Amino acid sequence: MKRQQRNSWGPTHQQAEQHYLVEPRHLAGGGDLRHVTEYLRASGWKDRSKSRGPIVFDSPDRMVRVGFDPTTPPGGWAIRANATKYQDAWHAILGPQVPVEIVAGFTDALTKPRSAHAPDVWEPLQQRGWKTKQGAHFTATSPDGNAFMQFHRSAPGQAHWWAGARTEHGRTWDATFTPTTPMHLLQSFSAALADPQPVMRPRGHVPHSTRIRTTSVSVLPSELGTWQQARITAARAAAWARTAWATTQPRRAPAASAYASRTGSAR
Structure with a gap:
C-alpha cells in the first residue's frame, strides 16, 4: 500500500480520459483514498x-491516528485521539x-x-439551505432529503x-463521532458535507442512482495531476510555515528557569 500511495498521480500518457462531475457530493461514493492520505503525508x-x-x-505528536481498513467490520475510516490535559479522548468512525x-x-x-x-457545527449546513429540526435529537437534513447530520x-x-x-x-454510508470530538473538527466535517461543489470520479466509479446528477468531462492525466498536486503543495507549505514559526520562537523562559535551578534560586 505504501509504495502504491507514493506513486505520482495518474498515468504518464497524455490521452484525455472520461471523468464525471458528480453532485450532490454526499452520494458520489468513496473516491481515491490518496485525497486524504497524501495530504496527511505532506x-x-x-x-x-x-x-x-x-x-x-x-x-507528528503521536496523539492522533487515522486508519482505513475495508476488511475489518465496520470497515472504512477509524480516527482516534488520546486524551490530553485540555481534551478528552475521542474517536470517529466513517464508512468506506x-x-x-x-x-x-x-x-x-x-x-x-x-x-x-x-x-x-450547524452554521455551514444552515448557510447551504439544510433544514434543522429540534426533537428528541437535533437534526439537519440536506435540501434533497438524502443526507443528514444529527446530535x-x-x-x-x-x-x-x-x-x-x-x-x-438504501443507506449509502454512516459516520459517527463521540460527543468529546472537538467541535472545530465537526464544523469542518459539516462544511465539507454541505459544500455544493461537485466532485470528480473516473468512469466506472460513479454509483448507480437516479438521485445523482453527472456531467461528463474529458481530462488529461497531466491536468488531473496538477489539480491534485496543488492540494499537496498547499499542505507542505502550511507544514513548513508551522515548523518555521516554532523553530524561531524565543526560548528565554526555559533558559532562565534552568539557570535559576542551577543557582539554587528557583522556587
Whole structure:
C-alpha cells in the first residue's frame, strides 16, 4: 500500500480520459483514498501502513491516528485521539463509502491550528439551505432529503454525533463521532458535507442512482495531476510555515528557569 500511495498521480500518457462531475457530493461514493492520505503525508504525518495491510497514519505528536481498513467490520475510516490535559479522548468512525472529499474536511482540520472563533457545527449546513429540526435529537437534513447530520441522544448521559446519506437503494454510508470530538473538527466535517461543489470520479466509479446528477468531462492525466498536486503543495507549505514559526520562537523562559535551578534560586 505504501509504495502504491507514493506513486505520482495518474498515468504518464497524455490521452484525455472520461471523468464525471458528480453532485450532490454526499452520494458520489468513496473516491481515491490518496485525497486524504497524501495530504496527511505532506503535512508531516507518519505513514505506518504495512504492505498489503490497512492504511495507518500518526500525527507528528503521536496523539492522533487515522486508519482505513475495508476488511475489518465496520470497515472504512477509524480516527482516534488520546486524551490530553485540555481534551478528552475521542474517536470517529466513517464508512468506506463516505466521499473522500468529506472525510478530508475532517482530517485536513487535524493538521491545522484551531481557529480562535467559537465553532458552530450547524452554521455551514444552515448557510447551504439544510433544514434543522429540534426533537428528541437535533437534526439537519440536506435540501434533497438524502443526507443528514444529527446530535443523537440515546439515553441520559449518552450521546453521539451521527451523519449519513441514502439513495433509493438504501443507506449509502454512516459516520459517527463521540460527543468529546472537538467541535472545530465537526464544523469542518459539516462544511465539507454541505459544500455544493461537485466532485470528480473516473468512469466506472460513479454509483448507480437516479438521485445523482453527472456531467461528463474529458481530462488529461497531466491536468488531473496538477489539480491534485496543488492540494499537496498547499499542505507542505502550511507544514513548513508551522515548523518555521516554532523553530524561531524565543526560548528565554526555559533558559532562565534552568539557570535559576542551577543557582539554587528557583522556587
